[in-house]
Amino acid sequence: MKLFVDSGSVKDIEALASIGILDGVTTNPSLLAKEGGDYRQILKRICDIVKGPVSGEVVATDYAGMVREGRDIAAIDEHMVVKVPLTRDGVTACKTLSGEGIRVNVTLIFSAPQAWLAAKAGASYVSPFVGRLDDIGNSGMQVVREIVDLFDNADYSTEVLVASVRNPTHVIEAARLGAHVVTVPAPVIDSLFKHPLTDIGLEKFLKDWEKAQGAKV
Numbered sequence: 001m002k003l004f005v006d007s008g009s010v011k012d013i014e015a016l017a018s019i020g021i022l023d024g025v026t027t028n029p030s031l032l033a034k035e036g037g038d039y040r041q042i043l044k045r046i047c048d049i050v051k052g053p054v055s056g057e058v059v060a061t062d063y064a065g066m067v068r069e070g071r072d073i074a075a076i077d078e079h080m081v082v083k084v085p086l087t088r089d090g091v092t093a094c095k096t097l098s099g100e101g102i103r104v105n106v107t108l109i110f111s112a113p114q115a116w117l118a119a120k121a122g123a124s125y126v127s128p129f130v131g132r133l134d135d136i137g138n139s140g141m142q143v144v145r146e147i148v149d150l151f152d153n154a155d156y157s158t159e160v161l162v163a164s165v166r167n168p169t170h171v172i173e174a175a176r177l178g179a180h181v182v183t184v185p186a187p188v189i190d191s192l193f194k195h196p197l198t199d200i201g202l203e204k205f206l207k208d209w210e211k212a213q214g215a216k217v
C-alpha cells in the first residue's frame with residue numbers, strides 16, 4: 001500500500017519525504033487555505049519535493065469551471081492529479097479530464113455506488129472518507145471493503161485511496177483490506193512511529209551500554 005501525506009505544509013512534507021517512505025501527497029482547499037500564499041506555487045514546490053502523485057482540488061462546482069481549473073492544475077507539473085468532488089458535474093468533468101490523459105482523484109466519496117460511478121468515468125483514484133463516516137456512526141472501513149471488492153471483481157484499474165484518516169488503526173485496516181493508497185495527516189504518521197516499549201527499550205539498551213563503557217575505564 002502506498003503512503004501519501006494529507007497536507008499542504010511544505011515543511012511537514014519535506015520532513016516526511018526525507019525519511020524516504022513517502023509516495024505522494026493529497027491536498028484539499030481547507031488544507032491549502034491554512035497555508036496561505038499562492039496555491040499554484042505551493043503545489044509546484046510539493047511536486048519538486050515528492051516526485052510522486054500530488055492531488056490538487058478544484059473549487060468550481062460546475063462542469064465547465066471544474067474542467068478549466070482541472071486543466072490549469074494539471075499544467076502545474078507532470079505529477080499533479082486533479083481532485084474533483086463526487087457530484088454529477090464532478091463525474092462529468094472526470095470523464096472529460098481523464099479522456100485528455102489527466103489523472104483524476106474523485107473525492108468526497110462515502111459509498112460504493114459513488115466509487116463505481118467515478119471508476120466508470122475513468123478516475124485514477126477514488127477517495128472514500130473513512131473518518132467522516134465513522135463520525136456519523138457508520139463504518140468507514142466497511143465502505144472501503146465494498147469498494148476494494150467491487151474494483152477487484154469488475155477489474156477496474158482505479159485505485160482506492162483511503163482518506164480522512166484519524167488514527168493508526170485506520171492505516172493498518174486500509175492495508176489489510178487491500179486499499180492501494182492511504183493518505184495520512186502528518187501527526188497521524190508521527191503516531192505510527194510511537195510505542196512506549198520502544199522508548200523504554202532504547203533507554204535501557206543505552207544505559208546498559210554506558211554502564212559497560214564505564215566499567216572498562
Ligand code: G3P
Nearest residue numbers: 006028131132163164165
Ligand atoms: O483530504 C481529504 C480528507 O483526507 C479530509 O480529512 O480529516 O478533514 O475528514 P478530514
